[in-house]
Amino acid sequence: MTRTIKLAVIPGDGIGPEVIEQANRVIDAVLAGSDVALERTEFKLGAERFLATGETLPESEQAAIASHDAILFGAVGGVPGDPRLRSANIERGLLLKLRFDFEHYANVRPCVLFPGVDSTLANPGTVDFVVVREGTEGPYVGNGGRLRPGTPAEVATEVSVNTAFGVERVVRYAFETAKARPRQKLTWVHKTNVLVHAGATWQRVVEAVHAEYPEIAVDYMHVDAATIHMVQNPAQFDVIVTDNLFGDILTDLAGAIGGGIGLAASGNINPDGSFPSMFEPVHGSAPDIAGQQLADPTAAILSAGLMLDHLGLAAEGDRLRAAVRADRAANGAARRSTGEIGDAIIAEIPASGTPLLGA
Amino acid sequence: MTRTIKLAVIPGDGIGPEVIEQANRVIDAVLAGSDVALERTEFKLGAERFLATGETLPESEQAAIASHDAILFGAVGGVPGDPRLRSANIERGLLLKLRFDFEHYANVRPCVLFPGVDSTLANPGTVDFVVVREGTEGPYVGNGGRLRPGTPAEVATEVSVNTAFGVERVVRYAFETAKARPRQKLTWVHKTNVLVHAGATWQRVVEAVHAEYPEIAVDYMHVDAATIHMVQNPAQFDVIVTDNLFGDILTDLAGAIGGGIGLAASGNINPDGSFPSMFEPVHGSAPDIAGQQLADPTAAILSAGLMLDHLGLAAEGDRLRAAVRADRAANGAARRSTGEIGDAIIAEIPASGTPLLGA
Numbered sequence A, B: 001m002t003r004t005i006k007l008a009v010i011p012g013d014g015i016g017p018e019v020i021e022q023a024n025r026v027i028d029a030v031l032a033g034s035d036v037a038l039e040r041t042e043f044k045l046g047a048e049r050f051l052a053t054g055e056t057l058p059e060s061e062q063a064a065i066a067s068h069d070a071i072l073f074g075a076v077g078g079v080p081g082d083p084r085l086r087s088a089n090i091e092r093g094l095l096l097k098l099r100f101d102f103e104h105y106a107n108v109r110p111c112v113l114f115p116g117v118d119s120t121l122a123n124p125g126t127v128d129f130v131v132v133r134e135g136t137e138g139p140y141v142g143n144g145g146r147l148r149p150g151t152p153a154e155v156a157t158e159v160s161v162n163t164a165f166g167v168e169r170v171v172r173y174a175f176e177t178a179k180a181r182p183r184q185k186l187t188w189v190h191k192t193n194v195l196v197h198a199g200a201t202w203q204r205v206v207e208a209v210h211a212e213y214p215e216i217a218v219d220y221m222h223v224d225a226a227t228i229h230m231v232q233n234p235a236q237f238d239v240i241v242t243d244n245l246f247g248d249i250l251t252d253l254a255g256a257i258g259g260g261i262g263l264a265a266s267g268n269i270n271p272d273g274s275f276p277s278m279f280e281p282v283h284g285s286a287p288d289i290a291g292q293q294l295a296d297p298t299a300a301i302l303s304a305g306l307m308l309d310h311l312g313l314a315a316e317g318d319r320l321r322a323a324v325r326a327d328r329a330a331n332g333a334a335r336r337s338t339g340e341i342g343d344a345i346i347a348e349i350p351a352s353g354t355p356l357l358g359a
């Protein structure tokens, strides 16, 4: 019996369409011969669409996206400083709107340094951790405003909103993630000595949920210190859980440590299944190199791997990751076009049923 | 004629007293034979004092500190998780209170990779930049609160407050800093695509002040991307200006890049001179290694160098930095006690009047 998966594809701007093209090819190659049929709907959203039509995310399209099983997302954003985009905010109006409205509260960003990948670090050791970033609250809520804008008496505020409801669900997800991994370790990151209100909520919730997972070793780091630990000894981390903004910052740093942002994958997960989850490379739209086949599609491809896992196709996800690993081990950081990297990864996909080592 | 400088010394907790002892020795050695006389007053403040007396920063002591020309600060903070400190917040009640009340709006943190110092990075290049971190507003103001604490309906807020007044003065300081350096470059860091209110204020102010400094090249980075740039190509930076929280995070990362937090110096500057400026190593009190002569006093010593500069003793500051450079070049990361490092740096202080290269 064929299982049909409805996939919403949002290639976006800049290098988004190029990397998503390769991710789609790899998904098809991994699923070839299986009983899974993909039905894709493409949504043209992003800066380009905004410039052409003035629209960011029409309600009807959002409803159509919501009726899919998962979303594959490239990258959005126009040329920095483009005056026509000054009044637009594609990031808030499209990407963050989807994360918030679809309750993507667990933003999952693995950091694995594959063999054959050069790290910028002198002694990275064995890097294999995952950051679970809160995705629906914190300083990202958009609360705040500007009083007397443009005058010497201007005041701007940004309100970080943190609820026990929101913190608990992501912390619980992080404990579950740690429980499913061999090292059974969770590091929570905040800035409790300065952000005392939000810090107290996070601390209370982490301690309460920890009581339900006594087998998980828990430690705490201030976000500033966490950056030092991440560059000096990334091998110490297993699962990290943190708020939306700290997670944004730490996962870009983790990207650099895992061999560059061209390899960093992410899943915006709605664990309750009430809305489709969304999978996207951590990198941006990089308009400066767009359309030249210069982008590395690996981050998008690995994001598709997270999507396969999420859809209950973990064996297919493992085969995808095995192909990426094999490609890196063989080709390292050799200069290749976007399509050549896609080709090479497809060529490395192990036959279905092959035993996989360390996938 | 002898010039008398009144110095308030707050050694603090943990390794604070050990590193400040060496900083004081180096200051005395650099000033020996000069016409500057130092008058020191020591203030015993920090977690230890709080545990003994329940006091964090009595008003009378704050007033006494205010009457000095400068403050040399070690580090404060007790053993993490000490239940007796749970209700205290030494960081907010002492360190941040001094920064805020004394209008230390320019928190200046140089990052220089000295010859002989191992970096954690594979290819650091020539690292010589300075972060000017806003020190008196942003998410550090302490605004916010907890509604229904301890219940499932708990909500905690943190309000970042950003004023044109506060942003302009630190941005202006950063432009002046860039103007005094050979590369004439300023990078401002924020997260304007998400924190749109504060981001708009920062952007407006940076553009307005830039108009007065057309010779300075200005670029912008999102804070997440800035972490990648900092590990992949730290040599690109000259002066960075950013808000209080982003500056906190980026300067710990910069510490790791500049050879470790044991070398990272800072000045909490009140450029108007209405209150004494305060000089402190970026590192914390490290209670786990306290009292064992294991701490590297170099960050405290370099902070004393920034203090000499600030007090109009730039030649003495240059001699101090020349001694630190010479010590690192000779001894690299050799394991030495706190006092041995102090001894070695003192032995390297060039005679007053010696021409200095690259100090």
Ligand SMILES: CC(C)[C@H](C(=O)O)[C@@H](O)C(=O)O
Binding pocket: A091, A092, A095, A096, A248, A282, B193, B194, B224
């Ligand atoms: C584009 C931007 C809004 C986004 C974020 O800040 O979350 C990006 O940096 C990311 O990490 O996915």
Ligand SMILES: CC(C)[C@H](C(=O)O)[C@@H](O)C(=O)O
Binding pocket: A193, A194, A224, B091, B092, B095, B096, B248, B282
């Ligand atoms: C101790 C803490 C309050 C402080 C800060 O967050 O500013 C420290 O991390 C620093 O960078 O000086």
